Amino acid sequence: MYDFLLSSVEEHYEVVKELKSGPRGSVRLLRHKETGKRFIFRTYQGNAEVYRKLLEITSPHLPEILEVGEKDGNVAVLEEYIQGDTLAALLKADVFSQKEARRLGRQICAGLWALHALGAVHRDVKPENVILRGNQAVLIDFDASRLVKEQNTTDTLVLGTTGYAAPEQYGIAQSDRRTDIYAMGILLNILCTGRHPSEVPAKGHLGRVIRKCTMMSPDNRYQDVLSLMEAL
Amino acid sequence: MEHKCLYCGAPLPEGAFFCHCCARSQGQKRLFLPPRRRRRIRWPLWAAAAAALLAIACVPILRSQAAPSDSLPTGQPTALPEATVSTAAQTVPIPETTLPEESLTQLQELALNAIEEALATPDLETHTPQLTNAIEYRSGNWDGKRSTFHGLLLRLEGNFLLEDEYDSHLNVLLDMDTGEILNSTQLDYDRIRAYQRTVADREQYHHLLLNAYRSFLEDDLLQIWMDSEIRDELPREDLDAVNSRLALDFPEKEAEMGFGFPGEIPLPVQSCSFEEGALAELEALPYDYSEDALAAVADALKIQDSGPVRMQSNHLENVQDARFYIVNGEKRGQRVLHTNGDQEYVLYHDFENGVWARHLWVYANGVMMDDYWYADGTRAARFALTEDGQYTEMLYYPGGKQSYRFLRDAGVEQAEIHAPEGSARLTLNASGAGTELSAYAANGSRSRHIWFFPDGSTQTE
Numbered sequence: 145m146y147d148f149l150l151s152s153v154e155e156h157y158e159v160v161k162e163l164k165s166g167p168r169g170s171v172r173l174l175r176h177k178e179t180g181k182r183f184i185f186r187t188y189q190g191n192a193e194v195y196r197k198l199l200e201i202t203s204p205h206l207p208e209i210l211e212v213g214e215k216d217g218n219v220a221v222l223e224e225y226i227q228g229d230t231l232a233a234l235l236k237a238d239v240f241s242q243k244e245a246r247r248l249g250r251q252i253c254a255g256l257w258a259l260h261a262l263g264a265v266h267r268d269v270k271p272e273n274v275i276l277r278g279n280q281a282v283l284i285d286f287d288a289s290r291l292v293k294e295q296n297t298t299d300t301l302v303l304g305t306t307g308y309a310a311p312e313q314y315g316i317a318q319s320d321r322r323t324d325i326y327a328m329g330i331l332l333n334i335l336c337t338g339r340h341p342s343e344v345p346a347k348g349h350l351g352r353v354i355r356k357c358t359m360m361s362p363d364n365r366y367q368d369v370l371s372l373m374e375a376l
Numbered sequence: 377m378e379h380k381c382l383y384c385g386a387p388l389p390e391g392a393f394f395c396h397c398c399a400r401s402q403g404q405k406r407l408f409l410p411p412r413r414r415r416r417i418r419w420p421l422w423a424a425a426a427a428a429l430l431a432i433a434c435v436p437i438l439r440s441q442a443a444p445s446d447s448l449p450t451g452q453p454t455a456l457p458e459a460t461v462s463t464a465a466q467t468v469p470i471p472e473t474t475l476p477e478e479s480l481t482q483l484q485e486l487a488l489n490a491i492e493e494a495l496a497t498p499d500l501e502t503h504t505p506q507l508t509n510a511i512e513y514r515s516g517n518w519d520g521k522r523s524t525f526h527g528l529l530l531r532l533e534g535n536f537l538l539e540d541e542y543d544s545h546l547n548v549l550l551d552m553d554t555g556e557i558l559n560s561t562q563l564d565y566d567r568i569r570a571y572q573r574t575v576a577d578r579e580q581y582h583h584l585l586l587n588a589y590r591s592f593l594e595d596d597l598l599q600i601w602m603d604s605e606i607r608d609e610l611p612r613e614d615l616d617a618v619n620s621r622l623a624l625d626f627p628e629k630e631a632e633m634g635f636g637f638p639g640e641i642p643l644p645v646q647s648c649s650f651e652e653g654a655l656a657e658l659e660a661l662p663y664d665y666s667e668d669a670l671a672a673v674a675d676a677l678k679i680q681d682s683g684p685v686r687m688q689s690n691h692l693e694n695v696q697d698a699r700f701y702i703v704n705g706e707k708r709g710q711r712v713l714h715t716n717g718d719q720e721y722v723l724y725h726d727f728e729n730g731v732w733a734r735h736l737w738v739y740a741n742g743v744m745m746d747d748y749w750y751a752d753g754t755r756a757a758r759f760a761l762t763e764d765g766q767y768t769e770m771l772y773y774p775g776g777k778q779s780y781r782f783l784r785d786a787g788v789e790q791a792e793i794h795a796p797e798g799s800a801r802l803t804l805n806a807s808g809a810g811t812e813l814s815a816y817a818a819n820g821s822r823s824r825h826i827w828f829f830p831d832g833s834t835q836t837e
Contacts, residue, residue, distance in 0.1 A: 152396035210394040258408035
């Protein structure tokens, strides 16, 4: 499938733009030659297990994964192109109101719920990985995602983004769904204050929700995204 | 077996999900949407409904219990203000949504019954807190922006009430350089690294520990404790030394006294009701906020949120929380929280000034809350009523002074208190978002905001 996907991409698509390139892989914006539709083509070295799971589902708050190929540790993914601005880009203009942050938070949680229901954790929830399509938040980039393995005690690879990564992502324990809850707390705080909660904590009810999300011990956080959605 | 695209017929390898010729997905995908949970009914709404039902159900019971006991007041129910109240400052019309006389009688009876039950409770178990662990933290200048942090995390076992929830542990984080007690929002605890270190000045160290013991803060530092990568515990002999000091600081007689009402303290319930004449006397006084009023209110506030304070608590059937406040090593006051059905009562007693305060929260018959303060045999009271978004507050202050404030439109209104040393302003916001109580001092030395949120939680700044 990996070879078929690469050859198909070369045959049927043209590269519009290289969005991201790094030692682990690249992300390119493609245009389908026949239909003009745009897609994201992602290649990286790692595990495709989460993308494979996502092949079978759709969610309004996740990009549709269209095809996945894997060979010798190299992964190629074709996915839906989400048109819109990232929250990071929008935050450059202004922060969101608490009401708006809560609404976006609930939508991102809905995307996370789909991931978690598949047994996966995102592990890299941050404004750069959320695109606002109209008024819908879509969570993207599952490169750091993994399936939760109950028997593991610690993560074998430290992935995530400094400032958003939960303490367990630094090797103290294995990341799980509550890792994403932590990052959601950081994200929500940044949405409404523009700053990390350690610098400018949000006030009021949302502030308390964020504080619970960012408890250092996963046991003290919301235990699932549904609880967080309800709190929001 | 050869696979073909469902739409264009192009050949596809086995297991393909997407046709690149026509750019269409093969087959249906499951739509994943989170289940809809029924949203919780917000607490005030539920409480209002429950309290209303309770009040209706309680009327015949209360009437049957109306005969006063020997220990309870026999004063007449409160007479409500006239249709308008003329004061030196202004004439304020009183809304029609005044508290029905019968309702106030009921409330007083409920309060007295609850207090009586609290008094009749058996001896309460006491726990001397024990310092069980102490960890010293030191963080580097990890991002080039923050200053280094040198802290001491303490863990105490006991019986603590933290944000209205009981906990058997209390964690306190001290800034070792300043002695300041920190909370988790004041530092980026993700980056804390712990290093073993010998404390050179043990006296200073013990002093810090005792200060921490006398203080409390919300238990949001537990996570640091739970997730410490390195736990460099300080020597057992240090902990023992501190615990011996704690035992000295917690007298036996205090333990015997329990956390109900010590018998020698005059009970406030003897002046719980308002005689008609007394109220008329108050009403005849000019519109003024006296120094006494400032002191009474300030004391009532201070005793709720003074620092450093020491807190003790216990469980009983109706007494949800009873504690002594100790300020600078002195037993300064007492607070008892108890409930009766859906009604919640908080009693404060300022030992030093003899001030009592009672807070009764009832969501029935249009009564939102009902606060009394008592000082030296005189009374201060606040009734707050709300109906149809209207909000009315009446304030009576001790020392022969009184003040009224009628708040309307469910918006932010203010009651001002002026005194030679400054002024204070109370602001109550009875909007649907919750209630806000703010206290300011004119000289800027003190400022306090307390929010009472619809879910029953509070936040103080």
